[in-house]
Amino acid sequence: MRASRALLVAGGCAAIVGAGWVASPKELPTLDLVAPAGDRDTEDPSSPVRDTEDRESADGDVNGDTEDRESTEPAPSPSVSCTPDDDGDSDDDGDSDDDRDSEDRESDDHDDDRDSEDRESDDHDDDRDAEDREADDDDCVLVTPGPSVTEPAAEAPASATTDPAPATTDPATTDPTTTTHDGPVVTNPRGNYQARITVADGRIVAVDAIVAGTSAGESVEINAQAIPALADRVLAAQSANVDEVSGASFTSPAFLESVRGAMADAGL
Amino acid sequence: MTAHNAAPHRTTVHAMAMPFTVELDGADPADAEPAIASFHGVLRWADDVFSLWKDDSSLSRHLAGELALEECPPELREVLEACEWFREATDGGFDARRRDGVIDPTGLVKGWAVARAARALDRAGASGWMVGASGDILCSPGTTRRIGIADPHVKGDPAGTPVLDVVELGGAFTALATSGGAQVVDHIWDPETGEVARHYPQVSVAGTDLTVCDAWATAIAGGGPRIVPRALAAGLEVLLVTGLRHDGTYDAQSSPGWPSVA
Numbered sequence: 001m002r003a004s005r006a007l008l009v010a011g012g013c014a015a016i017v018g019a020g021w022v023a024s025p026k027e028l029p030t031l032d033l034v035a036p037a038g039d040r041d042t043e044d045p046s047s048p049v050r051d052t053e054d055r056e057s058a059d060g061d062v063n064g065d066t067e068d069r070e071s072t073e074p075a076p077s078p079s080v081s082c083t084p085d086d087d088g089d090s091d092d093d094g095d096s097d098d099d100r101d102s103e104d105r106e107s108d109d110h111d112d113d114r115d116s117e118d119r120e121s122d123d124h125d126d127d128r129d130a131e132d133r134e135a136d137d138d139d140c141v142l143v144t145p146g147p148s149v150t151e152p153a154a155e156a157p158a159s160a161t162t163d164p165a166p167a168t169t170d171p172a173t174t175d176p177t178t179t180t181h182d183g184p185v186v187t188n189p190r191g192n193y194q195a196r197i198t199v200a201d202g203r204i205v206a207v208d209a210i211v212a213g214t215s216a217g218e219s220v221e222i223n224a225q226a227i228p229a230l231a232d233r234v235l236a237a238q239s240a241n242v243d244e245v246s247g248a249s250f251t252s253p254a255f256l257e258s259v260r261g262a263m264a265d266a267g268l
Numbered sequence: 269m270t271a272h273n274a275a276p277h278r279t280t281v282h283a284m285a286m287p288f289t290v291e292l293d294g295a296d297p298a299d300a301e302p303a304i305a306s307f308h309g310v311l312r313w314a315d316d317v318f319s320l321w322k323d324d325s326s327l328s329r330h331l332a333g334e335l336a337l338e339e340c341p342p343e344l345r346e347v348l349e350a351c352e353w354f355r356e357a358t359d360g361g362f363d364a365r366r367r368d369g370v371i372d373p374t375g376l377v378k379g380w381a382v383a384r385a386a387r388a389l390d391r392a393g394a395s396g397w398m399v400g401a402s403g404d405i406l407c408s409p410g411t412t413r414r415i416g417i418a419d420p421h422v423k424g425d426p427a428g429t430p431v432l433d434v435v436e437l438g439g440a441f442t443a444l445a446t447s448g449g450a451q452v453v454d455h456i457w458d459p460e461t462g463e464v465a466r467h468y469p470q471v472s473v474a475g476t477d478l479t480v481c482d483a484w485a486t487a488i489a490g491g492g493p494r495i496v497p498r499a500l501a502a503g504l505e506v507l508l509v510t511g512l513r514h515d516g517t518y519d520a521q522s523s524p525g526w527p528s529v530a
Contacts, residue, residue, distance in 0.1 A: 229500060230521040235509070237419045237430035237516075240530065244289070245426040246446045246472060247403040247418025249378065251285050 177201050277394070279304050283311035284319065284378065286402035287425070293411060295394035303392030307399075310385035317341050318377045320370075331370060347373050347380055354483040355459075359498055361491025362483050363459030379445060379482030382406055386478075396438070400427075405437060405444040406478040412438040414529065420448065420470040420509055420518070432518060433507060434530040435474060441505070441527050445481035446472040447489040448509075458490050467492035469518075470509040473499060474527055480504070 178200040277292040277300045290307060292300050317340070319325040326344050329335040337345055351364035351373045364373045382401040389397040389408070396411035403426070405415050416431030437444055448470040458467070473485040484499045488506065499506055505526045511519040522528065 233520045233522055235432040235518045235520045239430050240434045242416035243413040244400040244405050245416040245418050246405050246444045247426040248446055248448055249402045250424050
C-alpha cells in the first residue's frame with residue numbers, strides 16, 4: 001500500500017521535476033539553496049488530503065519527498081543541500097530539492113501564492129520535527145541557512161520554510177528587505193535545537209525555535225510553555241525564623257558517629 | 269486530648285541512617301509516645317524490607333534471587349510498581365533501574381515510608397503534626413508552618429542555618445521534598461545518559477504527597493529541565509537553584525505557584 005503510494009507520488013514528483021527542469025533550469029541553484037530539504041521533509045499524518053492536492057500544488061514535495069525516499073533518481077540537483085551522513089535518505093533530499101525547484105519555477109512569477117501555501121504548510125512544523133527524529137534530515141538544514149539570505153530571490157522560499165509563527169512569515173513575503181536565517185541544528189543529549197531569526201532592515205525582529213528539545217512536536221510545545229512559566233529569581237542565604245528546613249537527604253550525625261566508632265573499633 | 273502545652277512535642281527518631289524529626293502540636297505525651305513509636309516502627313520495617321545496604325532485607329534477597337517477589341511483603345511489589353509508574357509519569361526522569369541492572373527504589377522509599385508512617389501520627393491526638401524526614405517535610409493540613417529551603421552548600425542537618433527561601437506549608441501544600449545540594453554528592457544519576465546528574469545544584473518540589481514530591485524532585489535533579497514542565501503539569505510547584513553567583517547568591521527559578529513567603 002505504502003509502496004504503491006510512494007511510487008505514485010514519486011512519479012508525480014518526477015514529472016513535475018522534469019517539467020520544471022526543462023522549463024527553467026537556471027533557477028535551480030538559487031532555489032535549492034533557500035529551501036532546506038529537511039524543512040520540506042514533512043509527512044503529515046494528520047491530513048492525508050494534503051497529499052493529493054499538494055501533488056499538483058506548489059507544496060507537492062512536502063509529502064512527496066518523504067514517500068519516495070528510496071524510489072526516485074537523484075535528478076538534476078546541482079546543489080543538494082545535505083550533509084552526506086544522512087542515513088540512506090539522502091536521495092530523498094535531492095528529490096525534495098528538485099521538486100521544490102520545479103514547483104518554484106512554475107509559480108515563480110507569483111511568489112505570494114507560494115508563500116501563502118507555504119504558510120499553510122507551516123502548520124506542520126511539529127510533524128516535521130517528529131519526522132526528523134526518524135529521518136535525521138536536520139543535517140540538511142545545516143547547510144542551507146547562509147545562502148537563503150544572500151539574494152532577494154531567495155527570500156520567498158526562505159520564508160516559505162516551515163515557520164511556527166505565521167506572523168513572522170508575513171513580513172517576509174511582503175517586505176523585500178526582510179529575511180529569515182536558520183541557525184545550525186545544535187544537538188545535545190536532550191535533543192536538537194535550531195533557532196530561526198527574522199531580519200528586517202538589518203535588525204533582528206523575531207527569534208523562533210523551529211526545533212527544540214527532543215525534536216518531537218510535543219517537546220516543542222512543552223518547551224514553549226515551560227520557558228515563561230518559571231520566574232527567575234536571585235536567592236541569598238538569609239536568617240529566618242522557620243519551623244523546619246528542607247534540604248537534600250543527610251545522614252544522621254549519630255549514625256556517622258556510630259560508623260566512626262565502629263571503624264575505630266575495627267582499627268581502621 | 270489535652271492541649272495545654274503550647275510548645276509542640278518534638279522528638280527525633282533514627283531509621284535508614286537518617287534522622288526523622290516528629291513535631292506534635294498540643295499532644296498528650298501519653299498519646300504521643302506510642303504514636304511516635306509506631307511511626308518509628310514503620311520506618312524501621314521499611315528499612316528491613318527495602319534497604320540495599322542490608323543483605324538480609326527483602327529487596328536484597330529478592331535481587332539476589334533468594335526470594336521470589338511473591339514471597340516478599342506485598343509492599344515491595346507496590347513500591348517497585350510505583351517506581352515504574354513514576355518512571356513513566358516523569359518521562360524517564362525518575363528511573364530506579366541502575367545501569368548495572370539493579371533495581372534501586374531508594375529514591376522513592378523514604379518519601380513513601382514517611383507518608384505511610386505518618387498515618388500513625390494522626391492517632392497521636394495532636395491538633396497537628398509535622399515530620400522533618402532528613403530534608404523532606406510532611407505535615408498535617410490546617411496549621412501553617414514556615415519551612416526554609418536549605419542553602420545547597422550546607423552539609424548535614426540544615427536546621428538553624430541560613431536559608432535561601434521560606435515557604436508556607438500546611439495550607440494548599442503539605443509536602444516538600446528537596447534533592448541535590450551538598451549532602452550525598454553525586455548520588456543521583458541521569459537516566460538518559462547514565463552519568464551523574466548535575467542539572468541543578470538543588471531542586472525543591474512542593475505538593476500534597478511526599479512520595480510524589482520526592483519522586484519528582486529526584487526526577488528533575490536527574491532528568492533536568494525537560495522534566496520540569498511535566499512536574500508543573502502534575503500540579504506541583506518547584507524551586508530550582510540553577511547556579512551560584514560570584515557574590516555568593518544563587519540564581520534560581522520558581523514556578524508561579526511556589527508558596528514562598530520570604
